[in-house]
Amino acid sequence: MDNADTTNRPILIAGPCAAESEEQVLETARALVSCRPILRAGLWKPRSQPDTFQGAGDKGLAWLRRVTEETGLPTATEITTPEQLRAALLAGVSYVWIGARTAANPIDVQTLATTLRTLLATGEATGLKGVMVKNAMHEDAPLWIGNIRRIQEAVSGCHIPVWAVHRGCNHLPCWGMAYDLREAVPEVPLLLDPSHLSGDAEQIAPLCRKAAELAYDGLMIEVHPSPRSALSDARQQITPEQMLEIWKALPKTQERASDLPLRWLRAMMDEVDDQLWQTIQRRMAISRRIGEWKRQEGVAVRQPARFEDILTQRIKKETKNGLTRETIVAICQALHEESIRQQ
Numbered sequence: 001m002d003n004a005d006t007t008n009r010p011i012l013i014a015g016p017c018a019a020e021s022e023e024q025v026l027e028t029a030r031a032l033v034s035c036r037p038i039l040r041a042g043l044w045k046p047r048s049q050p051d052t053f054q055g056a057g058d059k060g061l062a063w064l065r066r067v068t069e070e071t072g073l074p075t076a077t078e079i080t081t082p083e084q085l086r087a088a089l090l091a092g093v094s095y096v097w098i099g100a101r102t103a104a105n106p107i108d109v110q111t112l113a114t115t116l117r118t119l120l121a122t123g124e125a126t127g128l129k130g131v132m133v134k135n136a137m138h139e140d141a142p143l144w145i146g147n148i149r150r151i152q153e154a155v156s157g158c159h160i161p162v163w164a165v166h167r168g169c170n171h172l173p174c175w176g177m178a179y180d181l182r183e184a185v186p187e188v189p190l191l192l193d194p195s196h197l198s199g200d201a202e203q204i205a206p207l208c209r210k211a212a213e214l215a216y217d218g219l220m221i222e223v224h225p226s227p228r229s230a231l232s233d234a235r236q237q238i239t240p241e242q243m244l245e246i247w248k249a250l251p252k253t254q255e256r257a258s259d260l261p262l263r264w265l266r267a268m269m270d271e272v273d274d275q276l277w278q279t280i281q282r283r284m285a286i287s288r289r290i291g292e293w294k295r296q297e298g299v300a301v302r303q304p305a306r307f308e309d310i311l312t313q314r315i316k317k318e319t320k321n322g323l324t325r326e327t328i329v330a331i332c333q334a335l336h337e338e339s340i341r342q343q
């Protein structure tokens, strides 16, 4: 029994970004067997560069079959075309997912949904245990929700669960997008993919704790026997030993804390604050360049007319959006004084 069958325990999907060899996939599965994950491994990798590893392709299906035969673990892989979907199901892969690149195009998602419906009708998908839908690379909650609805429609009446996988957008979490999804389709289990969300192996453990705090229903994590030599996503993969340690430390049952909405709102606020401070740092970098120019041209650092202009424009614009004049003045003054110091 895989842990997805155990009620009230987070779902765990773990394994390499890409299946690289039979030995690599089996070694990972054997090392993870004590936490009963769904063993993930990408076979058809949508890579941005043509001269990089594109995945083992069809021949890796036999490796995944070996995983199940030897360890009893169910397997999961990403599918991007109807042919891949059919091949994966015929080979006995139990879970398939739609990745971020495919998720960007609703026509592709609909084509996969329609194929899935046909395969279910013809009895070619009897081994299918679940379908996962990742968010696209850009922040678009309605697109993600729409893709989930397309798959839900395809599997309706077949008792096949559909799960959402939150993988962030270009290494930004976009907690707000996941919150919108939760609100729109509360019946859909939500999993966090901290590997693609952060792109950083160091961030996996803290993000798993965050997922528990925000009552995610599960995790999808990239695990490789020797991450540094991985053929794709080397910086974000963790070792099986690290995975077991993280899994052991996580709460075993899902907590539905009464302050859950507040926790989500704070996660969103922290993300906005990160962006705000990054923006302030960018402003200061520009200030330093302005300072250099002023020095070269012999112009005074402090230019009261320019500051008055900035302030007037900002008050006009932001009071319309509901901020008080005092707050706008205080923020403008603080930014201006720091800019002067940087110059």
Ligand code: PEP
Pocket (backbone or CB within 6 Å): 017, 018, 042, 046, 078, 098, 099, 100, 101, 134, 167, 196
């Ligand atoms: C993956 O899971 O290996 C993958 C390619 O993910 P994403 O589609 O989220 O980039």
Ligand code: MN
Pocket (backbone or CB within 6 Å): 017, 018, 222, 232, 233
């Ligand atoms: Mn990957």
